[in-house]
Amino acid sequence: MRTIKVFDTTLRDGEQMPGVSLPVNYKIQIAKQLDKLGVDVIEAGFPSASKGEFEAVKEIANLGLNAKICGLARVVKKDIDQAIKADVDIVHVFIPTSKIQVEHTIKKTPDEIVQLSVDAVEYVKSHGVECMFSAMDATRTEMDFLKRIYKAVEEAGVDIINVPDTVGIATPFRFYDMIKKLKEHLNVPIDVHCHNDFGLATANTYAAVLAGADEVQVTVNGLGERAGNAPLEEVVALLYAEGFKTNIRMEYLVETSRLVERLTGVKMPPNKPIVGENAFSHESGIHAHGVLKDARTFEPGIITPEMVGHKRRIVVGKHAGRHQIKKILEDAGYVVDDEKLSIIVQKVKELGDKGKKVTDLDLFAIAESVLGEVSEKDRIINVDEVTVLTGNKITPTAVINAEVEGERKVTSAIGVGPVDATFKAVTELLGRKIKITEFRLDAITGGSDALANVYVTVEDEDGETFTARSAGADIVMASFDAVIKAVNYLMLKKKRKK
Structure with missing residues (x-):
């Protein structure tokens, strides 16, 4: 010594x-x-x-x-x-x-x-x-x-x-x-x-x-x-x-x-030993699973993050496993069943495969989006396919192929932009008057690949409203998902009233 x-x-x-x-x-x-x-x-x-x-x-x-x-x-x-x-x-x-x-x-x-x-x-x-x-x-x-x-x-x-x-x-x-x-x-x-x-x-x-x-x-x-x-x-x-x-x-x-x-002003790389942001961070499902049980499985052990003033982080990404995602969500107060967890894990991996760095905020947005969905058996609208076309010399057009109350429907609409065209195609799909009374878009993280958080409030001809949210790297598709969620909830609400 x-x-x-x-x-x-x-x-x-x-x-x-x-x-x-x-x-x-x-x-x-x-x-x-x-x-x-x-x-x-x-x-x-x-x-x-x-x-x-x-x-x-x-x-x-x-x-x-x-x-x-x-x-x-x-x-x-x-x-x-x-x-x-x-x-x-x-x-x-x-x-x-x-x-x-x-x-x-x-x-x-x-x-x-x-x-x-x-x-x-x-x-x-x-x-x-x-x-x-x-x-x-x-x-x-x-x-x-x-x-x-x-x-x-x-x-x-x-x-x-x-x-x-x-x-x-x-x-x-x-x-x-x-x-x-x-x-x-x-x-x-x-x-x-x-x-x-x-x-x-x-x-x-x-x-x-x-x-x-x-x-x-x-x-x-x-x-x-x-x-x-x-x-x-x-x-x-x-x-x-x-x-x-x-x-x-x-x-x-x-x-x-x-x-x-x-x-x-000299920035440290995240993988800097001992003090770097990733020094005690784990993404891989195998590593994270082991560390959650005993940190010594995938860390030196003799030096803990607390000893050097650091914190251990379990992070999400395309290598993440169910255990770590469930643990992060539970620590943040989310209650997730196995079915919803599978959907959340899949969405996280899809983002990771696109080269997106998935933050905790991204994960929470995805979780809230998934937890806010109507269960498959209760959905009024089940969408099989949606195609949105836009460009310099192309009129923004949306085409939707879906099943509405058991009936197969294909509709299309044009709009001033891809999101507007999508909203109008949903209205055509339902065959009834639906208004978008509120539409809000927030970027959760910076960069061109930022995850978008979309909030939509829809109102039907009877004045009934419902607000839903969705999250995704594709703004148009996130907007579409939010509208479909809101409409599904609104229609389910009216169906249950009857």
Whole structure:
């Protein structure tokens, strides 16, 4: 049960994500949330980068948070002075160490790089401030030189070293081996910083912990340069699942994720592990049936949605089964018998087959529509077929083939539009005066495939009225269904009176 410290760099490396720029008030909100979450260190920014960055870091450093506040600096006195003036608890100094970066950036000899690093660490420590040292691009640096420079800064008094996989090229086995060798070579704590260029940031971070790393650098939602950094929520949940301790209050993970999503404008995909909308959602009938009996059947089990501030959702779609649809309806207060349930399930699957995302609202509309139907044995009108024609040079026309009180009828009518033509064809079908006194159409969800909710009130020649509703992706057919329902009820009502 080793305790692993969590170093969050959302406000520094996370903000370096293209398109992300956080004003001071946003940074303060995120810093307070990170402190509430329980991170051990908050890297608040790069104080020498700009005046605004300096002021943001200084404000955060003076908020009185429980977390230690860190500022980034190159191995130059000007940067270090700015970080110290910003009142940080830790100055994080770095220098390139891989051949490719040295050749194309600082152009120094290995001896000069080591000396610059030692001088920077000693300078930070002379001001009574903690110091972290990073050999930038460590995973592409020769191991002998990496050991040499880390040992030199250790002897200079560094408090912790960081091993960054700067360009995300590490793999778990190689990174494990690297950290293991450094752990055997050094006495200071080891921190790791993994990028996600090959989607291995979480795996590499976990491998480093297994090899002996003491601290992990992460960002909320995996924000950061290029493909981002190791996501805080994934790393923390995995460490918990594998028996490691952190100081993170996991019940605030989803809350923190959504705050950062809102303030940065970077939307999370629904299938984002741990905090994504679908992380604990189930559509497949087999999965949903199992989860309703015991969540462990189709979830990791050791991490529950409640533990991370999430909720389990049983959703509907073309893969949905009877059990989950019945459970959703029952939870919403609907009483559905087996016959009606079969019709509801079929309608849901039909919508799903058309590529429609079926929401709970869609399901409730379908259920209410089905529950509002006259039973087959009591129907006055049984429709076999309805055809509606419309177009740029076609007069809107509706043709209905139905059985009315046991008599086969086929009628047609034209109108100013397809819905009007359909209503008139129904009137012709009945052979009596029927008026549509109210017609209302609501789109339940957005988009061109939105499910339409149609409300229709019909009135006969005696002034009797009835209101019915229907729901469907096809507005014309939903309108037709609503009218037929209303007429069926109206005629049944009069028949029973007689």
